[in-house]
Amino acid sequence: MKLVKGKKSNWIKDAEYRLKNRKWHSYSSNIARRILAALENKENFSQKKLATIINVSPQYISKVVKGKENLSLETIAKISEALDTELITFPDYNYNKEDNKIIENVQNIPNNTEADQMLRIITLPYSNISITSEFSTLKQKAVTEKMINLLKPSSSEFEEADSFNFSVIKISDSK
């Protein structure tokens, strides 16, 4: 059997690291995107300026915007204040266990399209469930809009908040 001499790739080691740390990498990337957008929207505000304000090196900010840095809450708060932008938002947590269970069950329906899930959520006869959903494509928005229009005449208890903003769908209690 022939083997090749020389340096081997570090891929396996790197892959293990990325797979193991996937969850916080995703958080870090989300924060990085918000920082990049905030920097872009502010006039005369560079990564270097941000570094000066929060008293870190420009190299550190450069790493942060790559979305691979394990940021402390303190650092996130400092950047947030410097940019005057919220980098993390917390959705309202539903403390009613039963409602959470219903939402979880619907989300876990296997082999289901997002549109099917939305339809099931909308037609579920449970009360006071607020579902926040971001639509990744215009098509998904359109499908949901169509479903809402179909359901609306026969379902007086249904109301959508923010008039077709499609970010919040609320099902009110009919009982």
Place this chain on the structure above:
Amino acid sequence: MKISCIFRKKDREFLWAINEKKGKKDIDVFSKLLEDFTNTEYLYEFFKKNQDLLNTPFWEGITIDKAIEKVLDEIYSIELELYSIVNQLPGYQHSSLSDVFVPLHENIYSLNFTNENFRKGKANVLKPMIRLYAIELEDGIFIITGGAIKLSQKMDGPNFEYEINKLNSLKKFLKQENIIDKDSLIDYLNNQ
């Protein structure tokens, strides 16, 4: 041309990649792509520059935020699938690289990571955004030449011509050096 071994599975299957310059570093393209495609700043700038293509019917107006999320999800799927194959994790004892690379044209292959296990609940992965390109030297022996983020239906997106040129350069190089299988490739690399 420098070629690096990414991994081998039981000495039967190998994944290789050509090397490229990144700054002053000489790095295999596979590692370079993984580095770039997990770099939020790189992806943010790429999608900002090509935002018009995200608004075409092909990507149905996907937001930059979702596009970045999608690339990160796909990279995760690619690595998990390859890692599962090379380590023969449960469910992958009989899987091979040939299962994840699909032919594009003659012996040019593209990595197909649309395994059911990895797209559960992720409808968008049905239309992958990332393409990795490779040449199959012999059964189960692949050499990756590069990759791209696919932004249009036809394979004519940004950097695609550059990727085609790299595929052709590798084909020419293999022919020129009379590299026809794994053993002749290893001989070549050991004599470099």
